[in-house]
Amino acid sequence: MLIGGIEAGGTKFVYGVANENGDILERLICPTEKPEITLKTVYDYFASKNISSLGIGSFGPIDLNKLSDTYGYITTTPKPYWQNTNLVGAFSKLNIPIAFDTDVNGAALAESIWGASAGLKNSVYITVGTGIGGGIISEGNIVHGMLHPEIGHMLIRIHAEDDFEGVCPFHKDCLEGMASGPSFNKRWSLRGENQELPENHKAWDFEAYYLAQALVNIILTLMPEKIILGGGIMNEKHLFPKIRACVVSLLSGYLNSEYILNEIDSYIVEPKLGNNAGLLGAISLGKNIL
Amino acid sequence: MLIGGIEAGGTKFVYGVANENGDILERLICPTEKPEITLKTVYDYFASKNISSLGIGSFGPIDLNKLSDTYGYITTTPKPYWQNTNLVGAFSKLNIPIAFDTDVNGAALAESIWGASAGLKNSVYITVGTGIGGGIISEGNIVHGMLHPEIGHMLIRIHAEDDFEGVCPFHKDCLEGMASGPSFNKRWSLRGENQELPENHKAWDFEAYYLAQALVNIILTLMPEKIILGGGIMNEKHLFPKIRACVVSLLSGYLNSEYILNEIDSYIVEPKLGNNAGLLGAISLGKNIL
Numbered sequence: 001m002l003i004g005g006i007e008a009g010g011t012k013f014v015y016g017v018a019n020e021n022g023d024i025l026e027r028l029i030c031p032t033e034k035p036e037i038t039l040k041t042v043y044d045y046f047a048s049k050n051i052s053s054l055g056i057g058s059f060g061p062i063d064l065n066k067l068s069d070t071y072g073y074i075t076t077t078p079k080p081y082w083q084n085t086n087l088v089g090a091f092s093k094l095n096i097p098i099a100f101d102t103d104v105n106g107a108a109l110a111e112s113i114w115g116a117s118a119g120l121k122n123s124v125y126i127t128v129g130t131g132i133g134g135g136i137i138s139e140g141n142i143v144h145g146m147l148h149p150e151i152g153h154m155l156i157r158i159h160a161e162d163d164f165e166g167v168c169p170f171h172k173d174c175l176e177g178m179a180s181g182p183s184f185n186k187r188w189s190l191r192g193e194n195q196e197l198p199e200n201h202k203a204w205d206f207e208a209y210y211l212a213q214a215l216v217n218i219i220l221t222l223m224p225e226k227i228i229l230g231g232g233i234m235n236e237k238h239l240f241p242k243i244r245a246c247v248v249s250l251l252s253g254y255l256n257s258e259y260i261l262n263e264i265d266s267y268i269v270e271p272k273l274g275n276n277a278g279l280l281g282a283i284s285l286g287k288n289i290l
Numbered sequence: 291m292l293i294g295g296i297e298a299g300g301t302k303f304v305y306g307v308a309n310e311n312g313d314i315l316e317r318l319i320c321p322t323e324k325p326e327i328t329l330k331t332v333y334d335y336f337a338s339k340n341i342s343s344l345g346i347g348s349f350g351p352i353d354l355n356k357l358s359d360t361y362g363y364i365t366t367t368p369k370p371y372w373q374n375t376n377l378v379g380a381f382s383k384l385n386i387p388i389a390f391d392t393d394v395n396g397a398a399l400a401e402s403i404w405g406a407s408a409g410l411k412n413s414v415y416i417t418v419g420t421g422i423g424g425g426i427i428s429e430g431n432i433v434h435g436m437l438h439p440e441i442g443h444m445l446i447r448i449h450a451e452d453d454f455e456g457v458c459p460f461h462k463d464c465l466e467g468m469a470s471g472p473s474f475n476k477r478w479s480l481r482g483e484n485q486e487l488p489e490n491h492k493a494w495d496f497e498a499y500y501l502a503q504a505l506v507n508i509i510l511t512l513m514p515e516k517i518i519l520g521g522g523i524m525n526e527k528h529l530f531p532k533i534r535a536c537v538v539s540l541l542s543g544y545l546n547s548e549y550i551l552n553e554i555d556s557y558i559v560e561p562k563l564g565n566n567a568g569l570l571g572a573i574s575l576g577k578n579i580l
Contacts, residue, residue, distance in 0.1 A: 122435040136511070139431040145412040145513025146549060153544055154507050157447055170544040217444050217507050221426070223435025254443055254460040259436060 003290070004051040005282030006042060007103060008032075008058040008087060010079050015042050017049055018283045022114040024276060034081045039090040046094055053097045055286030057106030057278060058087060064101065064148060072100050099285035105142050106281025107230070107271070108135025113284050115272035117226040124224045125271070126151065127231035128211065132176045138222055142288075152176035156213045159206050164190075179210040181233055199238045208239055212246035215268065219251070225259060230271040237270075244268050293580070294341040295572030296332060297393060298322075298348040298377060300369050305332050307339055308573045312404040314566060324371045329380040336384055343387045345576030347396030347568060348377060354391065354438060362390050389575035395432050396571025397520070397561070398425025403574050405562035407516040414514045415561070416441065417521035418501065422466045428512055432578075442466035446503045449496050454480075469500040471523055489528045498529055502536035505558065509541070515549065520561040527560075534558050 002025070007014040009032060016027040030041050046054065061077065063070045072088025088100050101109075108125035117123035121140040127133050132152035136143040143149060153174045164187040168177030177183055188203055197203045215227055229243070244264045251260065259267045273280050292315070297304040299322060306317040320331050336344065351367065353360045362378025378390050391399075398415035407413035411430040417423050422442035426433040433439060443464045454477040458467030467473055478493055487493045505517055523529070534554045541550065549557045563570050 134511075138428050138433050138435065141429040141431065143428050143512060145428065146515050146547060147513045147545075149513065150510045150545070152510075154510050155447060155503050155540065157445060170542045171540075213445050218511060220440045220442075220444050221424075221508060221511055222433060223437045223439065225436050250445065250461075252460045255437075255440070257436060 001290075002049060002051045003283050003286040004046050004049065004054040005279050005284075005286055006054070006056045006058075007106075007278035007282050008056060008074075009103070009278070010059045010077075013038055013042055014279050015045065015282075016279055017051060018280070020287060022110070022280055022283065022287075024279065024283075027276075027279060032079075032082075035085045035090075039085075039087070043090060043093075046091065051094075051096060051286075053099065053286040053290050054091055054094065055099045055101075055106065055282040055284065055288070056087060056091075057101055057103040057282040057285060060102055062087070062100070062102065064144060072098075097286075097289045099289040101142065101285050102133070102135065102148050103278060103281060104133040105135040105144075105148060106285050107273075107277050108137055108228075108281075109142055109288060110273055110277060110280040110284040111228050111271055112137045113287070114280060115277075116228045116269050120225040122222065122224045123226040123228065124218055124222065125228045125230065126211075126214075128179065128181075128229060128233040129231035130181050132180050132214075132231075134218075136222065136224075138224075151214060151218065152180070154214050154217060156210050159209050161202065162187075162206050175210055175214050179207055179233075184233065199236075204236070204239060204242055207233070208242035208246045211239075212243050212250055215243070215247050216250045219247070219255070219260070227268045228271050229268065230277070234270070240268065240270070291580075292339060292341045293573050293576040294336050294339060294344040295569050295574075295576055296344070296346045296348075297396075297568035297572050298346060298364075299393070299568070300349045300367075303328055303332055304569050305335065305572075306569055307341060308570070310577060312400070312570055312573065312577075314569065314573075317566075317569060322369075322372075325375045325380075329375075329377070333380060333383075336381065341384075341386060341576075343389065343576040343580050344381055344384060345389045345391075345396065345572040345574065345578070346377060346381075347391055347393040347572040347575060350392055352377070352390070352392065354434060362388075387576075387579045389579040391432065391575050392423070392425065392438050393568060393571060394423040395425040395434075395438060396575050397563075397567050398427055398518075398571075399432055399578060400563055400567060400570040400574040401518050401561055402427045403577070404570060405567075406518045406559050410515040412512065412514045413516040413518065414508055414512065415518045415520065416501075416504075418469065418471075418519065418523040419521035420471050422470050422504075422521075424508075426512060426514075428514075441504060441508065442470070444504050444507060446500050449499050451492065452477075452496050465500055465504050469497055469523075474523065489526075494526070494529060494532055497523070498532035498536045501529075502533050502540055505533070505537050506540045509537070509545070509550070517558045518561050519558065520567070524560070530558065530560070 134151035166173030166177030456463030456467030
């Protein structure tokens with residue numbers, strides 16, 4: 001059985017087919033041009049494949065409400081030509097089940113099937129880059145609620161030594177405003193610092209402090225069995241021990257959990273799916289509706 | 291069909307039977323004496339009833355891990371005689387399915403079946419009293435994760451005018467440390483203020499600010515369709531509009547959701563089940579495993 005997947009990104013579409021075990025059999029890339037061009041290229045590909053289902057993990061904002069007239073659409077994106085684009089509808093003629101979700105929900109699901117949280121019913125995947133986003137698997141289900149998680153905008157305490165005002169256009173100093181890539185770059189370039197900051201620079205203490213607070217609040221809300229941190233900023237691997245230490249410190253011994261007390265190194269971890277995370281995310285969504 | 295329920299509290303046990311519609315047919319109360327006395331009283335009652343299942347909503351801490359040797363136990367409570375008490379085991383001779391959970395998870399479930407969040411798959415019930423606890427229904431399931439939510443210990447920003455250090459023995463100034471009943475009483479009695487504080491006292495602004503922050507972080511994580519606030523402190527009904535206004539203000543227009551923009555009065559609400567919430571919580575747990 002073949003499953004199709006589309007990682008719909010703002011600069012490129014990655015698509016292909018895999019078997020049920022997540023073995024990718026074909027993987028293609030095309031640039032994100034106008035929808036009529038890109039979606040035709042991708043449609044034509046899948047029309048020639050005998051896939052049982054299709055998963056789409058998309059950049060946003062997207063409409064995930066199945067009762068909505070614009071379910072399956074990319075909605076108010078600043079990306080030229082892509083506002084109000086019916087992504088799911090472009091593939092309806094395939095006459096197969098189509099799953100549609102955020103890219104980060106796809107990544108969270110794929111990691112929980114084939115990756116770092118494989119076999120666990122409760123896990124969280126967080127990407128820290130241009131934005132901060134999270135996908136949550138709780139009791140075996142992707143959490144949507146009335147929309148989808150927006151953990152990037154959580155409220156955090158500001159570090160006593162940090163006088164940066166933050167870059168979030170809505171909240172200034174929410175998590176994304178203080179710990180995203182653009183926040184990081186603006187804060188330190190404003191101060192005339194080289195952006196290749198050494199590992200002992202306080203920039204990383206601030207970063208770890210903000211991310212750790214979000215993790216603590218997520219732990220206390222969802223009690224996940226594993227937290228996976230990905231995205232560009234997390235390529236700074238020395239952040240992991242800093243974040244782990246800060247989580248343990250902020251919890252102050254409250255949670256008498258072996259995961260946290262004795263296994264923090266395997267509790268807060270890197271993703272396992274690497275460069276294929278996006279495509280496997282889409283494929284896991286496709287697998288999930290079969 | 292009859293369902294049995296036990297609300298196991300530190301001062302009294304409330305127990306009885308209901309039908310599947312949550313109509314309570316019998317409701318009894320006995321004081322929480324030594325386990326061998328209280329549990330025998332309750333066991334003898336149910337042994338004479340033809341119930342199909344039994345739900346127990348208990349004070350904590352309790353062991354909810356079904357793989358654990360002490361699943362179904364009240365564990366390290368300071369309550370005399372009740373440490374390491376096998377609550378579920380005391381009813382095993384009934385030979386019926388027994389559901390066991392926290393009292394607040396039971397209340398969250400009951401509200402989602404018969405109460406303020408009836409029919410919704412995503413809701414949160416928070417009790418604000420001696421402690422602050424939360425029960426979460428996400429995608430139709432009670433959220434346990436590796437334990438159960440402990441939202442009372444979330445990290446919050448301290449109000450600029452509040453110099454109270456907080457009462458949490460672990461974190462000092464977490465949510466429970468700054469907004470629970472004991473925190474409230476200690477802060478204002480230290481200041482020589484009468485505990486009957488007028489509605490325009492800044493005490494309520496602090497309280498609303500702290501609770502609203504927790505709600506905002508919960509909204510951004512779980513996107514619930516309804517938030518229910520109960521517990522002793524929420525009997526101060528004037529807190530509801532203050533909390534709603536503060537949630538809207540803290541979100542700063544970020545979430546383009548009708549629930550929050552236009553329906554905040556029916557989004558953050560009082561419980562509906564009143565004095566029967568605890569018993570109906572237990573009964574809903576019992577119904578849930580049938």
